[in-house]
Amino acid sequence: MPADVKPYRHRFPRSIIQHAVWLYHRFTLSYRDIEELLFQRGIQVSHETIRDWCDKFSPNLSKELRKREPRRGSRWHLDEVCVKIKGVKHWLWRAVDEHGAVLDVLLQEHRDTEAAKTFFATLLSAYETPTVIHTDKLGSYGAAIRDLHELHDVEHREVISTARCNNLIEQSHRPTRNQERSQKGFKTIKKAQKFLDLHARTSNLHQHTRTTVTAETRRNNQRTAFQTWNEAVLLAA
Template sequence: MTDRKPYRHRFPISIIQYAVWLYHRFPLSYRDVQELLQERGIEVSHDTLREWNIKFSPLIAEELRHREPRWGSRWHMDEVCTTVGGVRHWLWRAVDEHGVVLDVLLQRHRDTEAARTFLARLLGEFHVPETICTDKLASYGAAIRKLPALQEVHHQQVISTARCNNLVEQSHRPTRQQERSQLGFRKLKRTQEFLNLHARMTNLHRHTRTTVPAHIRRNNQNQAFQTWSTVAAGVA
């Protein structure tokens, strides 16, 4: 079997979705996934794995996002510096009180306008929270004052060294692991797509594992993977 035929004619959807799931669920490179599949008798190149991720990741992330419930009423927000293609960017992240990722966004700046953009993006997807927890970065307070919907929200500023915002700070760790496994991020659009699906997949396993009864967790996971299969089959 050669690589001359299109991959969608050679591999069943179950293998494609499994490969994409491995790449986004664990800190693995394309070559790591390639070796895991080879151990199961599946010969696929790392270039083909990259093509699968480019084609399927945005569609699956969007579908899973629409099937998530509206989460908690307390937002924890933080930003970390990362490099994409040799250019410094800021990765803005928001999680709820359960540690579930609400959204991630890469931006070039760390100012008031960047904070306002991220908050407006969150308000477009979630209900207005009761409390927003941030570090001492002044841009958060200035951005909150500029958004009328957040005027009544309690803004709690915490000290990073006191670990009061530990939920969101710990949420950065899987991203750092993925960044190391990929030897750094290279393209802005692909990195944003990767982080979107990575957050959705992390939520699927973390939230159902820690806060949902077992029988509901099984139903949610079955529904999520049925959705995954449906979306993958529709675009293959």
């Protein structure tokens, strides 16, 4: 279906909707920022409508982008950070491979063994069993690995986060923190998880578009990222 076709019950064409959603997840922008950027192009749309677009189309876009991701590495780096939702502590669990690509993110209320097992189960349902797992000193990881039969033969390495031994995963948290500050905190677990899922997939998509390579290689990577995004949009919106 062409990009200028209007999705059902929407008065704006798909090209405008997908661009607004892409802007929100690609850069640290607020809904009002995107409203102003679109208005500068002659497109009058409210920030509430942009919020609705992101909420409605994010799950399908995340699913379609995940399908198009290349095979990931076999060395996992895991970490969890505290995220407050309406003043209540929650824990954002994140896993990346040895190349820094985000494997998955999961927002949970606890950081105990059951929470670790839930996160491992999510990862194992989508990826092959890793060869090595890097974690911090949190005991829940070791307990979960011992309880899960699929991970019995996996090498588990505990590192010291404060010594930047797990720097790949520490760096991966930065974009999420920036966006969290931009949003002045997440409002609900459900909406936060929707945002984080697509934010992770978008980060992976553009992982190699800002690196120390030649300008020609960088532009080719950007073209590939844009093409993949457009393909996912055609099926998601």
